[in-house]
Amino acid sequence: MTDIPEELALATLACRAGQYQTSELEQSEALFLSSSFCFESAAQAAARFSGDEEGNVYSRFTNPTVRGFEQRLAAMEGGERAIGTSSGMSAILSLVMATLVSGDEIVASRSVFGTTVNLFKNVLSKFGIVTTLVDMTNLDAWExxxxxxxxxxxxxxxxxxxTDVADLQALADLAHQHGAQLVVDNCFCTPVLQRPLEFGADVVVHSATKYLDGQGRCLGGALVGSSALMEERLVPFLRSAGPTMSPFNAWVFLKGLETLQIRMERHSRSATVVARWLDEHPAVRRVYYPGLESHPQYALARAQQSDFGGIVSFDVADRAAAWRIVDNLRLFSITANLGDAKSIVTHPATTTHGRLSAEDRESMNVGEGLLRLSVGLEDPNDLLCDIEQAIG
Ligand SMILES: Cc1ncc(COP(=O)(O)O)c(C=O)c1O
Incomplete structure (x- = not known):
């Protein structure tokens, strides 16, 4: 890897950290689309396999392009070590499998991605790992x-x-008092808007599929934390279980990280415009955006984040009204992703949270009239005109 000075600003790290140059001195990172790496001799093969000699062996273990992505993301999150995985869900699964055993318990926010709830409640429970869900804004409920x-x-x-916001410092303190680790999915903010490790979190999780890519191309995930945790627990787990990041996807994410800061600034600016407009509209019952002064954790979001991000949710009367808006929108794609340059609309109750029970959805406040917008990089005035014609 090219040596770069420490203590650089985030935008500089996003372009320069983890840059690996071959003897060709390429400007854009090389893509090592190779499943394995050759050895110069039988003795070297043995030494590489035993770990006596450092170096690449097989892309399920290490790959220079994936390593470049991991170093860049770790630098941006302010963490010692990152691990790339095949998706955001496999990052969460790998972390649990590598650090917990049967009989251990997880306390999780009730307000997380529906598939994460499914993983905790329906998959991990089969292996004796019990999860209790709580209201994330209530510190006593966690305790x-x-x-x-x-x-x-x-x-x-x-x-x-x-878009509920939790107090990271308070939760880190609580976790550590009880000998537990605090794990934060930083998908909505990315390290540009929030760096959970600075508030005491132990591990940051990413679905790289979202803003880190930023153009809806590749699936991927990542974990960031201490070198000890990643080297001693996660590296051996990934080597044995195999949910590793594809080098091609790592290359796309490396490019995505280079523009992350300017994209997050633009997503945040446009989402604020959209949230304020929706807040004034008579057909909209409630807007959920941490950048609105009326958001219950507005002050906390201001203290913890450098901006408010690109996701705006809002309630209209019922499912029929919500679906009418979805079907009328022209500049918002109806698709399951978020964090793309292209704006996206989602009806969570029948898509991302559709496989949860009605009671679970109700306890999460995911109602039939709820819509989620991922505000993209199009001109905000065009987006407002589109929303206006869709709501009618
Ligand atoms: C907040 C959050 N975390 C994790 C995931 C899972 O990521 P992936 O789809 O890359 O497995 C998603 C996917 O939508 C998400 O929104």
Whole structure:
């Protein structure tokens, strides 16, 4: 890897950290689309396999392009070490499998991505790992749910889709008092808007599929934390279990990271315009955006984040009204992703949260009239005109 000075600003790290140059001195990072790496001799093969000699062996273990992405993201999150994974969900699964055992417990925010709830409640429970869901904004609820077996607190802040904001420092303190780790899915903010490790979180999770890519091309995930945790627990797990990041996807994410800061600034600016406009509209019952002064955790979001991000959710009367808006929108794609340059509209109750029980959705406040917008990089005035004609 090219040596770069420490203590550089985030925008500089986003372009320069983790840059690996071959003897060709290419300007754009090389893509090592190779499943394995050759050895000069039988002795070297043996030494590489045993770990006596450092170096690449096989792309399920290490790959220079993936390593470049991991170093760039770790530098941006202010973490010692990052690990790339095949998707955001496999990042969460790998972390739990590598750090917990049967009988351990997780306390998780009720307001997380629907598939994360599914993983915790329906998959991990089969392996004896029990999850209790709590209201993420209520510190007492977290504390009450913890037992002597609690090893992990898990949350997203802002949450998906209702943009609730949790106090990271308070939760890190609580987790550490009880010998648990605090894990934060930083998908909505990215390190540009929030760096959870600085507030005491132990691990940051990413779905790189979202803003880190930024153009809706590749699936990927990542974990960022201490070198000890990543090297001793995650690296051996990924080597044995195999949910590693594809080098091609890592190359796309490396390019995505280079423009992340200017994209997040623009997403935040446009989402603020959209949220304020929706807040004034008579057909809109409630807007969920941490950048609105009326948001219950507005002050906390201002203190913890450098801006408010690109996700705006809002309630209209019922499912029929919500679906009418979805079908009328022309500049918002109806698709399951978020964090793309292109704006996206989602009806969470029948898509991202559709496989949860009605009671679970109700306890999460994901109602039939709720819509989630991922505000993209199009001109905000064009987006407002489109929303106006769609709401009617
Ligand atoms: C907040 C959040 N975390 C994790 C995931 C899962 O990521 P992936 O789809 O890359 O597995 C998603 C996907 O939408 C998400 O929104």
């Amino acid at each position: 009450r749910a913890m037992t002597s077996r609690t090893r992990m607190l898990f949350l997203e802040t802002p949450s998906n889709p209702l």
